[in-house]
Amino acid sequence: MKKFAFPLLTGALFAAPLIALNYLAARLFDWPFGPYALFNWMVRVLPGGLITFGIDAMIDTLRLLGFSVAEAAKTAERGMAVLLFFTALTLSGALLTLLVSGLQSRPGGSRRSTTPEAARPAEPAAPRRAEVQSLSRRQFLITLGAASAVITVIGSGVGAALARAEQRRREEEYLAEIGQTNVQLPNLNDPVVPAPGTRPEYTPLQDHYKVFLNTEPTVIDGQNYRLPITGLVDNPLSLSLDDIRSNYTSFDQFVTLSCISGRIATSLISTTQWTGVSLQDVLADAGPQPAAKYLYIESGDGFYETIPLDLIQSDPRIMLCYAWDGRDLPVDHGYPLRVWIPDRYGMKQPKWITRMELISEDRDGYWVERGWSKTAQVRTTSVIDTVAVEAVDESGPRPTIPIGGIAWAGDRQISQVEVRVDGGEWQPARLRTPLSETTWVVWRFDWPFTAGQHTFEVRCAEGDGTPQIEERNPTRPDGATGIHRVEAEV
Ligand SMILES: Nc1nc2c(c(=O)[nH]1)N[C@H]1C(S)=C(S)[C@@H](COP(=O)(O)O)O[C@H]1N2
Numbered sequence: 249m250k251k252f253a254f255p256l257l258t259g260a261l262f263a264a265p266l267i268a269l270n271y272l273a274a275r276l277f278d279w280p281f282g283p284y285a286l287f288n289w290m291v292r293v294l295p296g297g298l299i300t301f302g303i304d305a306m307i308d309t310l311r312l313l314g315f316s317v318a319e320a321a322k323t324a325e326r327g328m329a330v331l332l333f334f335t336a337l338t339l340s341g342a343l344l345t346l347l348v349s350g351l352q353s354r355p356g357g358s359r360r361s362t363t364p365e366a367a368r369p370a371e372p373a374a375p376r377r378a379e380v381q382s383l384s385r386r387q388f389l390i391t392l393g394a395a396s397a398v399i400t401v402i403g404s405g406v407g408a409a410l411a412r413a414e415q416r417r418r419e420e421e422y423l424a425e426i427g428q429t430n431v432q433l434p435n436l437n438d439p440v441v442p443a444p445g446t447r448p449e450y451t452p453l454q455d456h457y458k459v460f461l462n463t464e465p466t467v468i469d470g471q472n473y474r475l476p477i478t479g480l481v482d483n484p485l486s487l488s489l490d491d492i493r494s495n496y497t498s499f500d501q502f503v504t505l506s507c508i509s510g511r512i513a514t515s516l517i518s519t520t521q522w523t524g525v526s527l528q529d530v531l532a533d534a535g536p537q538p539a540a541k542y543l544y545i546e547s548g549d550g551f552y553e554t555i556p557l558d559l560i561q562s563d564p565r566i567m568l569c570y571a572w573d574g575r576d577l578p579v580d581h582g583y584p585l586r587v588w589i590p591d592r593y594g595m596k597q598p599k600w601i602t603r604m605e606l607i608s609e610d611r612d613g614y615w616v617e618r619g620w621s622k623t624a625q626v627r628t629t630s631v632i633d634t635v636a637v638e639a640v641d642e643s644g645p646r647p648t649i650p651i652g653g654i655a656w657a658g659d660r661q662i663s664q665v666e667v668r669v670d671g672g673e674w675q676p677a678r679l680r681t682p683l684s685e686t687t688w689v690v691w692r693f694d695w696p697f698t699a700g701q702h703t704f705e706v707r708c709a710e711g712d713g714t715p716q717i718e719e720r721n722p723t724r725p726d727g728a729t730g731i732h733r734v735e736a737e738v
């Protein structure tokens with residue numbers, strides 16, 4: 249056993265800096281990275297059953313260790329590739345060392361000691377051959393170890409710094425792509441970078457979808473604006489825009505809004521930041537009477553809706569909103585005031601509000617009267633935005649094609665997104681930390697691809713694990729359900 253320690257150590261001390269230098273060169277000059285190349289090649293030539301077994305074993309181990317599989321799988325795969333390559337290099341190095349030292353200690357090498365000079369009495373202080381060898385071996389190992397450590401640390405350190413710089417560049421690119429915003433996005437450092445072609449996570453304001461009854465948006469004069477709050481209240485109010493902005497605590501909320509009339513993968517869905525005050529605070533000032541059970545809201549364009557008072561009083565997030573994306577509400581989106589109710593489709597959320605009245609009897613809203621859902625609760629959905637065939641990613645052990653999109657469950661959050669190719673196994677996608685608990689989640693799946701024509705499907709589960717409804721349902725009356733499917737040629 250001891251016989252192999254020296255060659256193995258020598259092999260390892262050569263292997264580590266070689267891999268580090270290779271990593272650096274891969275970052276600097278786009279060289280292939282040996283560990284990934286080897287891994288990739290093995291995956292291709294080894295029998296499929298063995299690969300599946302290996303991947304399953306890895307996933308089971310990750311689960312056992314309590315890792316999120318989707319997040320950790322790629323890191324584990326990379327680690328395995330490096331370890332494998334390191335082992336292979338170390339063994340090759342050890343073999344080479346054995347061969348070289350074998351050559352040096354061949355009998356021919358020591359025959360000289362039988363020449364006449366050697367017949368002289370041995371100098372007593374001369375160390376025996378084995379000692380010389382172990383001394384110089386130790387010297388050799390120390391020197392090699394030091395050099396190896398220095399090169400490994402510097403090579404992998406600089407390589408990692410370059411990789412981080414690349415990540416930062418991508419972030420900046422991402423910010424440039426989503427356009428100008430006054431708003432600080434909380435998740436710019438998220439490691440899950442959207443697949444190229446994924447819609448912007450934060451919708452540029454001018455691209456936010458628009459829906460209104462009339463042919464033109466309604467224009468309201470904000471300067472002379474007053475919001476009357478009347479009906480079953482002790483203290484009827486008439487609030488100016490300034491009253492609302494300065495007399496109540498305002499807050500911001502990243503919000504995804506969608507129209508109930510959108511089909512699966514609709515473009516009638518967008519995300520921006522909403523600013524306003526809690527509707528329950530404002531109503532408290534009006535002093536609702538015990539008989540008051542509903543809030544009736546009327547808009548400048550003839551639209552109207554009713555919200556149960558107990559819903560408003562139980563959910564402080566329900567917002568009387570005066571700003572989007574850090575500026576006054578755009579005219580198209582309801583200037584000067586609109587309402588936000590979490591987890592409801594847009595049809596329950598009036599824009600261009602002109603008056604509010606507390607009433608005792610329920611009254612159906614504009615679209616409810618026309619056959620749409622009474623509650624209009626958001627139905628969980630997931631969408632494939634892109635199969636980025638032009639963006640093959642060779643930075644990992646196996647070349648992959650990024651697939652990406654969004655998933656949204658109103659305010660119920662998304663715990664899992666899965667992708668399936670050609671009706672095969674459902675595989676977990678990685679989830680980007682969303683802007684808030686009420687926005688869509690951007691997901692990404694790096695697919696180790698095969699060429700040809702393929703079908704891609706996506707499904708998701710809510711925060712508590714409830715799966716999205718896979719069965720197809722039309723938009724009317726409750727909102728569409730079903731699995732989004734796309735075809736792509738790779
Ligand atoms: N006053 C008024 N509010 C309204 C509507 C409307 O036509 N008039 N449309 C509703 C519907 S159906 C939707 S989907 C959302 C759309 O809001 P957006 O145009 O700001 O995206 O507004 C809702 N609020």
Ligand SMILES: [Mo]
Pocket residue numbers: 459506507508509594595
């Ligand atoms: Mo809508």
